[in-house]
Amino acid sequence: MKRLFIFAAALMASSLPALAAGIVVPAEQRYIPYSGDIEKCDDADSLWWIVHHFSHKESEYWNSPLEIQSIDDIHEIGMRSNGVQYIPRRYCVGHAHMSDMKTRTIVYQIIEHAGFAGLSNNTEWCVVGLDRDLSYAPACAILKPLIDRYAHDQIKFPPQP
Numbered sequence: 001m002k003r004l005f006i007f008a009a010a011l012m013a014s015s016l017p018a019l020a021a022g023i024v025v026p027a028e029q030r031y032i033p034y035s036g037d038i039e040k041c042d043d044a045d046s047l048w049w050i051v052h053h054f055s056h057k058e059s060e061y062w063n064s065p066l067e068i069q070s071i072d073d074i075h076e077i078g079m080r081s082n083g084v085q086y087i088p089r090r091y092c093v094g095h096a097h098m099s100d101m102k103t104r105t106i107v108y109q110i111i112e113h114a115g116f117a118g119l120s121n122n123t124e125w126c127v128v129g130l131d132r133d134l135s136y137a138p139a140c141a142i143l144k145p146l147i148d149r150y151a152h153d154q155i156k157f158p159p160q161p
Contacts, residue, residue: 026084034088038110038121041074041092046110050125062132067099071106081145088112091145096127104129107140 027034039046051068058064071094078091089109096106108125115122126140136142 024083024085027087030085034112036080036088036112038079038088038090038112041076041090041094041110043110046108046121046123047071049123050106050108054125054127058130065099066130068106068127069097069099071096078145087114091143093144105140107136107143109143 026036028036050071055067058066074092074094076090077093078089080086080088081091082089089111091107091109093105093107095103097103105128106125107128108123111122111124113119113121124143126136126143128140131137131140
């Protein structure tokens with residue numbers, strides 16, 4: 001037990017200079033499964049996942065017949081925007097055309113190796129105005145990159161002349 005403690009202390013001490021210098025190690029160099037290759041925002045599998053799970057959530061939990069008919073005007077708003085040292089993620093936004101004939105903004109992120117047992121990528125999503133359990137409140141902002149979440153509150157732009 002004493003040897004294990006000494007080994008752990010030596011390991012931590014050897015990493016302190018890198019931490020103090022602010023050296024950033026990409027996730028691909030720290031963990032074997034990460035490659036940084038993530039599907040594009042308009043990937044058919046990711047969009048199917050969103051449509052299917054939205055329908056299931058609405059019918060099962062909210063007793064609602066609401067469904068996503070289609071998703072278009074898809075834009076990437078960030079790729080690894082929180083830094084290369086974090087799990088690779090692609091941040092996306094688009095317009096969801098709903099079965100109630102309304103168009104709502106949808107925010108989602110595709111996360112590398114975050115699926116079942118890390119064997120596949122995962123897609124987390126939120127339809128603005130339909131986050132009834134406030135999982136990604138306010139207005140689905142939790143799924144956006146950190147800079148998008150806080151920049152508008154903290155950065156004050158000079159007035160236009």
